[in-house]
Amino acid sequence: DAGVIQSPRHEVTEMGQEVTLRCKPISGHDYLFWYRQTMMRGLELLIYFNNNVPIDDSGMPEDRFSAKMPNASFSTLKIQPSEPRDSAVYFCASRPQGAGETQYFGPGTRLLVL
């Protein structure tokens, strides 16, 4: 079975550029989560969706970050403009409705902003 798919796996960009991260959740999963992981702050929830609707975006650091889920099989996290402090690993996770809280993580996107 295909797990959560993320692309790109690695991204190197220059400060000020726009970055778009992509996620395809596991088919049939109703919840989708975006996380950011850094050495300093650990794993932080940025935003999550239920049935394509954003439920809680309180973890989104600032207006430079935006996330969309146009359909059940695709989500994007966009950073515009990017800054060096955005360098981190960004994970997408999904889970089905009523499955307890087990979330299935994608392999992550390693972002480096120079």
Next chain:
Amino acid sequence: RKEVEQDPGPFNVPEGATVAFNCTYSNSASQSFFWYRQDCRKEPKLLMSVYSSGNEDGRFTAQLNRASQYISLLIRDSKLSDSATYLCVVNRGGKLIFGQGTELSVKP
């Protein structure tokens, strides 16, 4: 203060050792509890849920004390393959809150 706190480690132990990880959480509204495992440069994966009655999965035993807001993980007869970072996780209102993780290195 972080909502979920763990021993940062690293824990360096020989094969066959027993090792215990501790975790405390600050929000009494936390509803459910887990241990996740994260290998180097990989994504987190669920290791086990944690129940008040305590639960065991092979060499792994998890305990929860709601009164003290304390969670533990015991690994017996540790293997080289147990080397990873162990993340203490609480569910609060449908959101998973992760601890910083405790790094374990099992040596031959």
